[in-house]
Amino acid sequence: MNSSVPARILIIDDDLTVIKLAGAILSSGGYDVISSTDAPVGLEMAMKERVDLIVLDVMIPMINGFNICRLLKSQEKFKKIPVVLLTSRSEDEDRKIGLEVGADEYIAKPLNRDHFLNVVNGLLKKHHP
Numbered sequence: 453m454n455s456s457v458p459a460r461i462l463i464i465d466d467d468l469t470v471i472k473l474a475g476a477i478l479s480s481g482g483y484d485v486i487s488s489t490d491a492p493v494g495l496e497m498a499m500k501e502r503v504d505l506i507v508l509d510v511m512i513p514m515i516n517g518f519n520i521c522r523l524l525k526s527q528e529k530f531k532k533i534p535v536v537l538l539t540s541r542s543e544d545e546d547r548k549i550g551l552e553v554g555a556d557e558y559i560a561k562p563l564n565r566d567h568f569l570n571v572v573n574g575l576l577k578k579h580h581p
Contacts, residue, residue, distance in 0.1 A: 459484065461505045462486050464488050464520065495524075498530065504576060508536065521535050537555045539560060
């Protein structure tokens with residue numbers, strides 16, 4: 453990845469407060485952040501914008517995060533883009549489903565700033581050395 457261009461991260465979450473918090477954390481880490489509170493719009497952004505990583509809410513109306521992740525990871529063009537599922541659902545079964553649909557990480561809310569940045573930094577280094 454070109455070090456002079458910050459990684460672009462897409463956040464898809466129906467909770468604007470979560471978008472603002474996650475966006476502020478990621479911006480403080482030097483990332484370029486775009487977002488959507490609407491699942492279909494967010495999915496379209498994921499497919500049309502240059503995105504290096506996606507932070508995705510599981511419980512988002514219309515198309516849940518599991519389905520968005522599964523759809524993106526099933527297409528060659530998008531399967532290498534890391535996806536972090538961000539959710540209030542922290543049960544083992546939900547985590548298992550998240551990993552089965554192709555998510556690279558599964559983070560339970562509330563967000564821990566340092567943990568969140570460490571996960572994002574690690575995924576970007578792994579996928580964009």
